[in-house]
Amino acid sequence: MKSNNRVAVLYQSQAPPPKNGITKPMKAGGYADSGADIAFSLRRHQTEIVTPSEAPSVNHDLDWVFPDTREGIQLAIEKGANVIWLNTVLYAGHPIENFTDMDISVVGQIPRNVDIYDDKLVTNQLLKKHHLPIPRSVMITADNATDFHLEFPYPVVAKPIRGRGSQGVTLVQSREQLAIILGEMLGSKDYGHAIYAEEFLSGEELTVTVMTPGKYSINKQWIDKTGYWSLPPVRRFNHQNGIAPYNGTVAVIHNSEVLTENQLEKTEIKQLLKECELAASLVNAKAPIRIDCRADCDGNYFLFDLNMKPNMTGASRPHRQDQDSLTAIAARKIGWSFDDLILNMLNQKWKL
Template sequence: MNTENVKVAVVYQAHPLPAKDGIVKPMKPGGYADSGADIAYALKKNNTPVITPADNPFIDKDLDWVFPDTDAGIRHAIDKGADCIWLNTTLYADHPVTTYLNRGISVVGQLPLLSELYDDKWTTNHLLKDNGLPIPEAILIHYKDYKQHPLQFPLPAVAKPIRGRGSDGVTLVHTQAEYKSVLDQLFQTDRYGTAVYLESYLPGDEITITVMPAGTYQIHGKNVAKRDPWCLPAVRRFNHQNGIAPYNGTVAVINNSVVLSDHEEASMQVQQLYQQCVEAARLVGLRAPIRIDCRQDQAGNYLLFDLNMKPNMTGAARPHRHDQDSLTALAARKIGWSFTDLLENMLVQRWHN
């Protein structure tokens, strides 16, 4: 694997993102420092050169392992010797890392401009729909319209932030009374901004698919060239709460998720879904893994209902986090990759301007 000479530093989200057109993306408590520390620890344990803020990081102290994604934080990492920045953070068009992309620094992560663009569910789902990919029916509810006009959309439906983060703020509403209660709460807290995304509820099975970028990977001990984006095995979600998969910070995904069997994966339906997810990944210009959540409608057809430009990347690397494998890490195990193998393969796909 071509990672021996790289010196990598992992950054986490230090501050909330700026609002975009009145829409706010909620910040994860800790800003992904936990998964960032998982990444840095696993790579370091595998003898990949890792630059850390602390010279002798404590295994259970997240901030010993990761730098803030500020200009000062990135500069600190580079001054300590890093030549690759692992963007374990939420990106936006003028993120501080863009300054360093023209200075010979490589990154693991998405292009900041595209990450901001496709973090918007309305923009992304219109793109997918315009290119013939199956998505649920949806509308935008602006605060002003919500106050002045009754709902003209069939229930049950799912209300969610336009720039969401996992299942945070996502709620299934069955009745007009529930709809009013949920949207009152979403708008009153001002946590998500001035508009809410409302989409048809899909009552069937839910699976999530990680799409990897084109590149060369080591699979079962062999270098495999992937000319196109490709999918890790799909993971089925179960034990939903009120129709919604619970936030992984509340229920560890290993307790409500399982990789599809070979037989399930080989079905024409899942294989077609893989092709659709690859096409979606191409459309959003992925440069690192993305995750696409899919669910069956009443007729049993899978629809793509949520595209995540930054999948959760926790891993059971440190002893006190043995139950913290992410959906992507679970999927990777099906092709023989440990969490560390997944990270090393991601690191090979690093890019620079």
């Protein structure tokens, strides 16, 4: 039966404003590709899609998605949208906040929460306060770039504080190399006036997608999930210099696989999923989040990157059959196609 949802999908049209001098780099295309994947998927399953183009081309991303500006959102609503899919980077003061007095629903996060928890140091402090395992780290600014102190050995990982995926993430072998990396990252202004260095975890890397509480269709049955719950973890392999490559360079289907049934039964994996679910509750996630985890040399897992905006590309359009995201790969383990994943995400829409 056809629903009364009329969905418009947003994409990121401009970089978010700096926060306390820290900049979040923008993805080329602003997630228009995954937005078009989402819209195309919904349309072929009888969900009414509102698009900028009256006859969107399957190959043209921008035919399917609206810019996340006040004007773009207003246009989508004027064209009949009553659900806005926030497939974009959010922040306090995002244009969607201008529409809180309208009778619309959204799929996505609370903008002010993303603003807070996109800061990896803030998020790590929150997780540590609740006794969740996180790697040791230190913030480095232009002021202390020559006299910072590490309480953990090299190699270390240099990262943007408000990063995006593995962009700007570098494995550093010595203090001398770190000084060079610091000069490049701070000098580029791409990430703002500070970065952080984190202890390198040499063990297995897993990515966990955590879903929100709600009602889900799984194996043709409706199931009430009363708490946050995890999709099966995805193992990452074929790292480049110790770091999983950026998915814009290597499609994740080529270096990722879901854990086997036997692996999922391991005590340490079950414990890790509980920790990820607690983390999702702490940030009050309103849509799926992705948490990257990695083991140390002794096999102990740590949560090293909580991503409020997981990439949601998927094999919906004919020319993008190799573009399943890590979340889409995980979803297939529980019997969901990309279409099933997207429809279940739509079911968790909430009033702005």
